[in-house]
Amino acid sequence: MKIKHLSIIAKKEFRGLYNEKTILLAILLQLFIALFSSFLMVGLTSMYDPASLSRYSHSRYSIGYAGNESKILTYLQTSPDFRVYQMDLSTAVAALGQRKLAAVIYVPDTRPDALDPVKITLYTLQNDLQTAIVDVKLKDIFLKYEKDLRDIRADRLKEELVSLQIQKTSGGGDFYEFVYGLLIPLLVFMPAIITSALVIDLITEEYQHETLETLMSTPITFVEMVWGKVLACELLVPIQAGAWLLLLMLNGIAIENAGLILLQVVITSLILILLGTLTALHYRERTAAQFIFSTALVVVILFSLALPANPLNLITRLAVGTAGMDQWLLLGGTIVVILALGYLTQRYAEKIGKTHNTR
Amino acid sequence: MGTLTDIATIARWEVKKSFSMLGREVLPFAIILFVLLVLVTGFAAQTGMHLQDGMYNVGVDDPQIAGLLASDARFSVYVMDSPVLLKNRNAFDLIVVQGIVNGSATDKANAAQKTLERDYAKYVNSVYNTENDLFAAYPLWIDTQSVKSELNFLSTQSGQYVSANPRRIAPVPEGEVKTVPTPSPALAISQEELRAELVQSNTKNTQISRYTETLSTTSTSMGNFKTPAQLSPPLPFDSIILIFVFIFPLYFTSQFFMMSIMNERIERKGEVLLSTPLRTSSIIIGKALPYFIGMVAICTGLTLYIKASPVIILPLIPVIFFFLANALLIGMLARSFKELSFISIFFSTVATSYLFFPSIFANVHVISLISPLTLIVLTIQGSAWTVTDYLYSTSLFWLTGAVLFYIAARNFKEERLFSEKKLVSRVREFLSEILSQKHPFVSLFLLSGFSIPFIFMVQMMCLVLFFNIPMPYSLVFLLLFAALVEEIAKGVGIYTIYTRDPAFLTWKNLILACAATAIGFLAGEKLLLFVTLAQISDSVFGSILFLSLGSLWLPFLLHFACVTIVACCLKIWGKKGFVPGLAVAMVVHCLYNLYFILGWLG
Numbered sequence: 001m002k003i004k005h006l007s008i009i010a011k012k013e014f015r016g017l018y019n020e021k022t023i024l025l026a027i028l029l030q031l032f033i034a035l036f037s038s039f040l041m042v043g044l045t046s047m048y049d050p051a052s053l054s055r056y057s058h059s060r061y062s063i064g065y066a067g068n069e070s071k072i073l074t075y076l077q078t079s080p081d082f083r084v085y086q087m088d089l090s091t092a093v094a095a096l097g098q099r100k101l102a103a104v105i106y107v108p109d110t111r112p113d114a115l116d117p118v119k120i121t122l123y124t125l126q127n128d129l130q131t132a133i134v135d136v137k138l139k140d141i142f143l144k145y146e147k148d149l150r151d152i153r154a155d156r157l158k159e160e161l162v163s164l165q166i167q168k169t170s171g172g173g174d175f176y177e178f179v180y181g182l183l184i185p186l187l188v189f190m191p192a193i194i195t196s197a198l199v200i201d202l203i204t205e206e207y208q209h210e211t212l213e214t215l216m217s218t219p220i221t222f223v224e225m226v227w228g229k230v231l232a233c234e235l236l237v238p239i240q241a242g243a244w245l246l247l248l249m250l251n252g253i254a255i256e257n258a259g260l261i262l263l264q265v266v267i268t269s270l271i272l273i274l275l276g277t278l279t280a281l282h283y284r285e286r287t288a289a290q291f292i293f294s295t296a297l298v299v300v301i302l303f304s305l306a307l308p309a310n311p312l313n314l315i316t317r318l319a320v321g322t323a324g325m326d327q328w329l330l331l332g333g334t335i336v337v338i339l340a341l342g343y344l345t346q347r348y349a350e351k352i353g354k355t356h357n358t359r
Numbered sequence: 360m361g362t363l364t365d366i367a368t369i370a371r372w373e374v375k376k377s378f379s380m381l382g383r384e385v386l387p388f389a390i391i392l393f394v395l396l397v398l399v400t401g402f403a404a405q406t407g408m409h410l411q412d413g414m415y416n417v418g419v420d421d422p423q424i425a426g427l428l429a430s431d432a433r434f435s436v437y438v439m440d441s442p443v444l445l446k447n448r449n450a451f452d453l454i455v456v457q458g459i460v461n462g463s464a465t466d467k468a469n470a471a472q473k474t475l476e477r478d479y480a481k482y483v484n485s486v487y488n489t490e491n492d493l494f495a496a497y498p499l500w501i502d503t504q505s506v507k508s509e510l511n512f513l514s515t516q517s518g519q520y521v522s523a524n525p526r527r528i529a530p531v532p533e534g535e536v537k538t539v540p541t542p543s544p545a546l547a548i549s550q551e552e553l554r555a556e557l558v559q560s561n562t563k564n565t566q567i568s569r570y571t572e573t574l575s576t577t578s579t580s581m582g583n584f585k586t587p588a589q590l591s592p593p594l595p596f597d598s599i600i601l602i603f604v605f606i607f608p609l610y611f612t613s614q615f616f617m618m619s620i621m622n623e624r625i626e627r628k629g630e631v632l633l634s635t636p637l638r639t640s641s642i643i644i645g646k647a648l649p650y651f652i653g654m655v656a657i658c659t660g661l662t663l664y665i666k667a668s669p670v671i672i673l674p675l676i677p678v679i680f681f682f683l684a685n686a687l688l689i690g691m692l693a694r695s696f697k698e699l700s701f702i703s704i705f706f707s708t709v710a711t712s713y714l715f716f717p718s719i720f721a722n723v724h725v726i727s728l729i730s731p732l733t734l735i736v737l738t739i740q741g742s743a744w745t746v747t748d749y750l751y752s753t754s755l756f757w758l759t760g761a762v763l764f765y766i767a768a769r770n771f772k773e774e775r776l777f778s779e780k781k782l783v784s785r786v787r788e789f790l791s792e793i794l795s796q797k798h799p800f801v802s803l804f805l806l807s808g809f810s811i812p813f814i815f816m817v818q819m820m821c822l823v824l825f826f827n828i829p830m831p832y833s834l835v836f837l838l839l840f841a842a843l844v845e846e847i848a849k850g851v852g853i854y855t856i857y858t859r860d861p862a863f864l865t866w867k868n869l870i871l872a873c874a875a876t877a878i879g880f881l882a883g884e885k886l887l888l889f890v891t892l893a894q895i896s897d898s899v900f901g902s903i904l905f906l907s908l909g910s911l912w913l914p915f916l917l918h919f920a921c922v923t924i925v926a927c928c929l930k931i932w933g934k935k936g937f938v939p940g941l942a943v944a945m946v947v948h949c950l951y952n953l954y955f956i957l958g959w960l961g
Contacts, residue, residue, distance in 0.1 A: 020698050020782070025705040062530065067541075085529035090539045096506050100530035104506075108544030117494040119584075121502045121542040131505075142501060142587035149498035156495035159486050162423050165459045166476050176470030177433075181411035194704070201696035208625055208696075286696050287618040288385045291611070295392045299399050305410060306403035308432075313412050320414055320467060322435065 009228020064092030191240030192269030222353030369645025620690030804879035811883035
């Protein structure tokens with residue numbers, strides 16, 4: 001195998017990509033997502049932690065209070081988020097329907113130390129973004145009241161709790177787990193997935209466009225052609241993954257060990273690229289190869305996620321700076337898998353290459 | 360009848376071809392992979408996802424607390440004596456000394472502390488669930504009742520809060536006050552039933568089960584009763600799982616269609632088909648039909664599997680139609696496999712985000728109805744939706760799908776299918792094909808009229824995207840972007856005609872072409888507004904997008920002026936005048952909008 005031949009093939013593929021320019025779409029997509037990460041933040045993290053929504057509102061909400069007096073009334077009156085009006089229930093609900101109130105609370109005359117629970121009725125507007133925010137703010141007040149009631153009824157509880165005192169945090173950290181535990185590993189591995197699909201396109205194209213014969217008539221062997229394409233795809237990974245890391249950093253997300261992350265991604269992505277190569281060599285037809293490969297990809301990713309130490313988790317731990325020496329162990333394991341796959345690819349390509357030469 | 364037989368024949372060929380190809384080699388592997396997938400899914404469900412393992416380092420001096428923390432894989436727990444912990448506190452994100460949690464002020468420590476808080480709450484619940492006197496452990500229950508707003512939803516959307524400045528005196532409702540029955544103070548459910556629900560909701564709080572259980576349609580017996588801790592906004596987690604369950608198979612199948620079209624082109628088999636007396640529309644419908652039936656079958660199967668109401672299929676059909684139209688066009692446009700991959704990945708991401716993002720707000724805001732997926736979420740939850748809702752969320756998919764199919768049908772011929780030109784010029788050629796030589800002005804009128812659904816689709820996406828940016832910025836962005844999109848759409852027809860035949864654009868023809876474009880645009884806008892968008896068009900956002908509700912001649916003048924600017928730039932500077940022309944037109948458009956909104960607000 002000659003290095004020169006490999007680089008000729010790789011250069012040919014890069015030229016093809018450059019001429020078509022549609023790889024720009026892939027890059028545009030990255031930008032699109034990065035630019036709108038603020039939306040991603042609000043939209044997706046609110047699913048992780050719906051309470052984060054409430055931060056986006058700073059106005060005071062009018063609450064109608066009906067029924068008996070309780071500590072909730074005091075809590076509401078002292079809260080900076082609410083203004084409370086003691087009202088008749090029917091009037092209050094009618095006002096709510098006309099959007100003159102944000103919510104209505106009805107408190108029954110159950111005594112705090114009664115055997116029965118206190119059942120509060122909360123009326124809110126249907127299908128309303130504001131309701132979601134009011135709910136979050138009211139929740140705090142209800143929790144406070146629940147604690148009061150629990151204290152009053154404490155002598156009726158039997159089990160002893162392990163006590164743990166957690167102080168209020170200084171705020172922030174809402175998006176931390178989402179960004180580092182999901183966004184970064186997924187984004188950084190996206191180029192690996194894209195390029196492994198690309199290698200299938202590159203190989204099957206030679207077959208289906210019937211350009212293989214021409215290529216084989218040059219001094220370049222079949223095996224060299226295959227490895228050249230693998231090389232081209234592998235080179236794209238650090239460029240794209242690096243661009244992601246840079247974009248994230250520009251967005252103010254501090255990433256530790258960026259170099260090590262790149263190293264891990266570049267090496268691990270070889271597994272996917274070689275899997276793609278093997279599938280393409282087997283089918284030599286895009287539809288079948290892509291279908292089988294993408295199904296296999298789901299299996300592989302799901303399986304590795306189910307393992308306690310997996311490359312995606314390692315990216316997370318590297319990015320937050322808690323990865324230990326075991327990262328090198330994992331890297332070693334990855335390299336063993338790559339060597340095995342590489343050997344398979346080499347043998348398979350040699351076998352196919354022979355049939356091409358004899359023809 | 361003849362056409363129907365033709366379609367049936369083509370469809371049969373298509374099925375035969377794809378099955379003979381798939382059957383031999385792919386099926387065995389596919390079955391193996393499917394079995395593996397089931398096994399791996401089971402394995403993953405058992406061991407859990409290990410994506411966030413060991414994110415936080417925690418030091419603890421009490422083995423009992425350490426045990427509690429170690430149950431969450433996100434923590435790496437170290438047990439040490441308290442003096443050692445205090446000395447090395449910088450090595451940890453959190454330290455727990457004598458039952459008190461201490462963290463540094465970093466984001467990471469805050470995140471760790473929040474995770475710890477949730478874990479601890481879960482632990483407390485698990486202890487309280489076993490209490491004999493459940494109402495001592497859970498003394499407070501909230502009964503949530505939703506009230507239908509009598510005003511439309513637009514008041515919040517236009518940035519006005521319900522009552523921005525609460526006054527001292529309680530608000531007085533207008534009109535008659537309906538009597539609301541006083542709620543009974545007793546819970547309607549027994550203590551043991553509540554306990555069972557609490558135990559279940561406490562265990563299901565893990566990441567995976569939260570998703571797997573969204574598809575079960577059975578409602579809980581608890582009804583509206585919640586403990587304060589369970590009271591959180593009704594943001595559905597369903598959309599993610601729905602995307603995976605319903606949209607991905609559709610995307611996959613449309614890939615096969617895309618490849619089938621592409622294969623016709625590269626193997627030049629399509630030429631044989633084209634030389635037969637079959638009509639192109641028959642060929643296209645025949646080729647698409649098996650995939651359409653397959654996709655509907657997949658959806659039906661999935662619906663039956665999750666035991667949901669078959670009504671779910673209805674909103675999916677326009678999505679399938681739209682996917683197929685795009686697949687056809689992409690299959691016809693792409694020059695190579697890699698181009699096919701890139702374009703289809705790009706398209707699928709954009710389409711998926713259009714479907715997905717609005718449905719996040721399914722129970723929160725009516726804006727979510729612009730995505731058909733929301734209708735599915737609602738159906739699964741057991742809420743009803745109306746025919747108007749259906750029209751509202753699917754009409755854009757029907758319209759754009761139909762237009763794309765028309766463009767593809769007009770271009771489904773030899774010189775288009777087998778040309779090797781660049782993507783942009785191919786798109787232009789495709790457009791040029793539907794612009795008639797004989798009746799250029801009628802074509803321009805129709806083109807700009809039919810571009811409206813696409814513009815709305817793009818603008819709707821922007822509306823959703825900008826929805827979360829603080830108020831003034833979202834308006835500014837929307838203002839600029841909406842204007843730019845409209846100007847591009849209007850300019851593209853004239854640009855195409857100019858490239859085809861620069862001599863056509865005499866001053867007289869230029870004015871006529873601009874007028875045709877402007878009238879077409881106005882007509883399309885009016886029509887679509889009339890059909891679907893009345894709900895949104897009254898808000899501030901709406902007034903930027905679809906300003907032209909009031910008088911007719913003002914928006915016409917605007918459209919005419921803007922498109923004339925672009926056309927003049929084209930005529931004077933040639934092709935390179937197009938982009939500067941667009942920029943100027945955008946500014947004019949924005950100024951017009953600004954004047955109107957300022958006037959409107961003032």
